Amino acid sequence: MSDAAGGGGDEYKREESVALLVIVSLAALSLLSLIAAFAYYCYITRKVSRRMHSLHLPKRSGSPPSPPPRAPQPPPPQQQQGKESPSSNSASDGAGAAMAVVVAGERGVQVFSYRQLHAATGGFGRAHMVGQGSFGAVYRGVLPDGRKVAVKLMDRPGKQGEEEFEMEVELLSRLRSPYLLGLIGHCSEGGHRLLVYEFMANGGLQEHLYPNRGSCGGISKLDWDTRMRIALEAAKGLEYLHERVNPPVIHRDFKSSNILLDKDFHARVSDFGLAKLGSDRAGGHVSTRVLGTQGYVAPEYALTGHLTTKSDVYSYGVVLLELLTGRVPVDMKRPPGEGVLVNWALPMLTDREKVVRILDPALEGQYSLKDAVQVAAIAAMCVQPEADYRPLMADVVQSLVPLVKNRSAQKAGNPSVQASKPLD
Numbered sequence: 208m209s210d211a212a213g214g215g216g217d218e219y220k221r222e223e224s225v226a227l228l229v230i231v232s233l234a235a236l237s238l239l240s241l242i243a244a245f246a247y248y249c250y251i252t253r254k255v256s257r258r259m260h261s262l263h264l265p266k267r268s269g270s271p272p273s274p275p276p277r278a279p280q281p282p283p284p285q286q287q288q289g290k291e292s293p294s295s296n297s298a299s300d301g302a303g304a305a306m307a308v309v310v311a312g313e314r315g316v317q318v319f320s321y322r323q324l325h326a327a328t329g330g331f332g333r334a335h336m337v338g339q340g341s342f343g344a345v346y347r348g349v350l351p352d353g354r355k356v357a358v359k360l361m362d363r364p365g366k367q368g369e370e371e372f373e374m375e376v377e378l379l380s381r382l383r384s385p386y387l388l389g390l391i392g393h394c395s396e397g398g399h400r401l402l403v404y405e406f407m408a409n410g411g412l413q414e415h416l417y418p419n420r421g422s423c424g425g426i427s428k429l430d431w432d433t434r435m436r437i438a439l440e441a442a443k444g445l446e447y448l449h450e451r452v453n454p455p456v457i458h459r460d461f462k463s464s465n466i467l468l469d470k471d472f473h474a475r476v477s478d479f480g481l482a483k484l485g486s487d488r489a490g491g492h493v494s495t496r497v498l499g500t501q502g503y504v505a506p507e508y509a510l511t512g513h514l515t516t517k518s519d520v521y522s523y524g525v526v527l528l529e530l531l532t533g534r535v536p537v538d539m540k541r542p543p544g545e546g547v548l549v550n551w552a553l554p555m556l557t558d559r560e561k562v563v564r565i566l567d568p569a570l571e572g573q574y575s576l577k578d579a580v581q582v583a584a585i586a587a588m589c590v591q592p593e594a595d596y597r598p599l600m601a602d603v604v605q606s607l608v609p610l611v612k613n614r615s616a617q618k619a620g621n622p623s624v625q626a627s628k629p630l631d
């Protein structure tokens with residue numbers, strides 16, 4: 208009996224030990240899995256943080272890198288009217304505004320030596336010069352990798368501090384949009400300061416609107432459709448600066464010579480950011496950076512120096528008038544009352560009967576009057592003296608999109624309708 212009882216006790220003890228062993232093994236296994244899971248978690252975290260580091264996230268904003276430009280979806284114009292300051296502007300765009308100061312490292316802005324740029328532009332020879340602005344001459348050049356570039360040789364040494372130049376270059380290199388002329392690189396060596404841009408084969412818009420002012424003479428060959436597409440692309444450039452960048456960038460010198468055209472006449476806005484570079488410049492030049500360029504400056508900015516994104520909207524309206532009328536913003540050789548484009552055109556812009564009178568004769572009537580009336584109405588809103596009632600650039604884009612698309616659709620549906628003139 209007692210043997211049987213003793214055997215049963217041993218049996219129980221053995222079972223107890225086995226159970227204990229199983230429990231301990233299971234606990235050890237769980238502990239090991241926990242340790243393994245934790246180690247894996249640490250590994251992944253380190254990997255992600257290393258990747259984030261290598262992406263050169265923007266220094267000036269804590270926001271994520273910019274996605275490609277979105278199709279603008281602004282609220283209806285009447286909801287957007289009212290006082291607008293750069294800060295309210297950025298708030299209006301919510302998450303979109305926070306994203307936009309873009310990753311410079313993605314495309315990279317190169318630092319060039321003076322020697323490299325000297326060689327690329329044939330020693331800054333006259334044959335390579337493509338234009339002369341208030342910052343200095345612009346030269347066509349080719350980089351050793353075959354890229355065509357435009358090199359702006361800033362001709363005012365000493366006026367601007369090295370540091371400020373570097374700061375502005377940093378800003379320019381962070382802004383990226385298909386509608387802005389991107390900076391390829393720069394050079395600051397000794398007394399020389401140069402900016403290197405993508406080369407735009409068709410130069411400035413003004414050269415095509417007023418070919419008779421250049422050495423070659425002739426009338427503008429820009430047809431209606433091309434003008435409207437340029438208007439839309441330039442509007443998108445300003446919209447990006449105003450509403451996709453945080454804090455917003457005010458161009459300050461938006462004008463037809465700062466809209467550059469590529470080989471297919473697609474437009475990009477240039478010289479944003481440069482306006483600030485020249486802000487200490489004394490007057491006396493047609494284009495002073497404090498007041499922008501004659502004929503393009505919003506009245507409230509000229510009078511009070513109060514600058515908002517709405518000052519750019521005014522300048523945009525002037526460019527829209529140039530596209531419509533083929534007239535320069537200020538031409539004192541014209542008959543009395545016609546010298547200042549805005550003053551001459553404004554009373555006629557909202558009168559359907561009169562709009563046709565102000566349209567560029569070079570268009571030879573090749574446009575839809577309905578579209579022209581609409582574009583004139585947009586221009587009228589942009590150049591109105593009261594800044595608060597000017598639209599946002601997003602509104603302008605929104606209004607122009609269907610006009611540009613309609614024209615293409617019309618032509619696709621019926622090629623004989625309003626056939627456009629061939630471009631050079």
Ligand SMILES: Nc1ncnc2c1ncn2[C@@H]1O[C@H](COP(=O)(O)OP(=O)(O)OP(=O)(O)O)[C@@H](O)[C@H]1O
Binds near residue numbers: 338357404406410494
């Ligand atoms: N990236 C470029 N590609 C091709 N041509 C260019 C480029 N940048 C400038 N140009 C040419 O050089 C001209 C002068 O440009 P620049 O920006 O120096 O002066 P601006 O715009 O006429 O006047 P401002 O200096 O007052 O803005 C332009 O009108 C254009 O013809």
Ligand SMILES: [Mg+2]
Binds near residue numbers: 340465477478
């Ligand atoms: Mg320019």
